Amino acid sequence: xxxxxxxxxxxxxxxxxMGSLWGINRTMAExxxxxxxxxxxxxxVEIMQELKTSRGNVSMALRELIAWGIVxxxxxxxxxxxxxxxxxxxxxxxxxxxxxxKKRELDPTIEVxxxxxxxxECLSSQEAEYERKQLKNLLEFFETGIQVYEELxxxxxxxxxxxxxxxxxxxxxxxx
Amino acid sequence: xxxxxxxxxxxxxxxxxMGSLWGINRTMAExxxxxxxxxxxxxxVEIMQELKTSRGNVSMALRELIAWGIVxxxxxxxxxxxxxxxxxxxxxxxxxxxxxxKKRELDPTIEVxxxxxxxxECLSSQEAEYERKQLKNLLEFFETGIQVYEELxxxxxxxxxxxxxxxxxxxxxxxx
DNA sequence: ACAATCTTTCAGTAGTTTCTGAACGATTAA
DNA sequence: TTAATCGTTCAGAAACTACTGAAAGATTGT
Numbered sequence: 001x002x003x004x005x006x007x008x009x010x011x012x013x014x015x016x017x018m019g020s021l022w023g024i025n026r027t028m029a030e031x032x033x034x035x036x037x038x039x040x041x042x043x044x045v046e047i048m049q050e051l052k053t054s055r056g057n058v059s060m061a062l063r064e065l066i067a068w069g070i071v072x073x074x075x076x077x078x079x080x081x082x083x084x085x086x087x088x089x090x091x092x093x094x095x096x097x098x099x100x101x102k103k104r105e106l107d108p109t110i111e112v113x114x115x116x117x118x119x120x121e122c123l124s125s126q127e128a129e130y131e132r133k134q135l136k137n138l139l140e141f142f143e144t145g146i147q148v149y150e151e152l153x154x155x156x157x158x159x160x161x162x163x164x165x166x167x168x169x170x171x172x173x174x175x176x
Numbered sequence: 177x178x179x180x181x182x183x184x185x186x187x188x189x190x191x192x193x194m195g196s197l198w199g200i201n202r203t204m205a206e207x208x209x210x211x212x213x214x215x216x217x218x219x220x221v222e223i224m225q226e227l228k229t230s231r232g233n234v235s236m237a238l239r240e241l242i243a244w245g246i247v248x249x250x251x252x253x254x255x256x257x258x259x260x261x262x263x264x265x266x267x268x269x270x271x272x273x274x275x276x277x278k279k280r281e282l283d284p285t286i287e288v289x290x291x292x293x294x295x296x297e298c299l300s301s302q303e304a305e306y307e308r309k310q311l312k313n314l315l316e317f318f319e320t321g322i323q324v325y326e327e328l329x330x331x332x333x334x335x336x337x338x339x340x341x342x343x344x345x346x347x348x349x350x351x352x
Numbered sequence: 353a354c355a356a357t358c359t360t361t362c363a364g365t366a367g368t369t370t371c372t373g374a375a376c377g378a379t380t381a382a
Numbered sequence: 383t384t385a386a387t388c389g390t391t392c393a394g395a396a397a398c399t400a401c402t403g404a405a406a407g408a409t410t411g412t
Binding site for chain 2: 003004011014018020021022023036039065074088090091094105109112113116120123125127130131134137138141
């Protein structure tokens with residue numbers, strides 16, 4: 001087996017592992033990895049063969065990936081088959097994922113926290129007091145997180161993290 | 177059931193859900209939530225009763241949480257039982273988790289990418305070229321991520337995200 | 353209309369993770 | 383020593399998630 005294939009396989013497997021650590025399943029992550037390093041869009045059959053998995057599984061995983069906004073369908077005219085593509089720019093990818101995770105995780109959490117703090121507002125036992133304090137802290141944390149997210153979203157066409165790094169060292173130079 | 181208990185339960189359940197979305201299991205996340213809003217350290221039995229789960233499960237989950245560095249054992253003298261505590265400062269908690277995730281996820285990924293790029297260095301087919309380009313981009317992304325992480329780690333005793341927000345708006349004011 | 357080629361769906365299965373509870377070990381007190 | 387109380391471990395059960403493959407749906411060509 002040649003180097004290219006070996007590296008490809010290692011990368012795909014690793015990406016699959018990482019996928020499971022985050023909330024997405026192995027097949028999804030593997031497909032994403034495969035598309036990321038493929039110069040051209042691939043058909044479902046090619047993906048299926050490359051990853052040695054079933055047709056149905058590929059179909060379901062692609063559906064999910066498309067829902068995440070990470071994969072696009074590509075239609076070649078005069079072709080019956082559909083082809084699939086992923087966003088190739090890592091930084092753009094990061095933004096898409098960040099937006100989706102915010103929607104799925106941050107927003108609902110903030111909602112729960114806001115409601116909880118509100119519900120506890122009128123109680124005055126020791127315990128309620130403490131709980132309210134803690135939940136308020138959490139809420140503040142997540143709200144700041146969202147602010148940072150929006151700051152990023154608003155200005156960054158590219159190189160989000162790089163920008164962050166610059167911003168931080170800038171701040172360090174100026175204020176201490 | 178009173179408001180306090182209701183809010184407590186809702187928060188614990190929600191935190192448990194979120195935990196599963198990230199890589200940690202429900203019980204771990206629930207225990208963490210419970211400790212976070214408890215004014216005082218709790219014993220294993222109290223946790224067990226509060227979450228309606230088994231003794232063994234609590235023991236295992238606590239072991240994991242301690243391994244993450246999120247929960248501490250507290251020994252009261254003259255007490256046979258152990259009590260358990262979590263870091264109450266959300267910002268500190270964030271740092272601990274960030275460090276751990278870096279170690280478990282970022283570092284190994286960077287390792288794979290470095291090795292892969294190196295392995296591809298001497299190949300020159302179209303495909304190898306493209307693959308190398310993509311992996312290099314990924315590598316750059318993760319390396320920048322780590323830089324930002326270290327920047328944060330180095331300076332922030334508190335309010336990490338807040339700092340980030342400030343840094344960003346500062347940068348915006350100065351440079352565009 | 354029929355065949356060919358592709359996608360989607362979903363019931364059932366395989367595989368994985370989480371949880372339970374009984375067994376065991378350690379510590380303290382009587 | 384024995385009983386009581388606590389923590390830990392781990393085999394097996396339960397719950398959950400991912401995957402397969404056959405069936406059905408869609409589209410195109412003959």
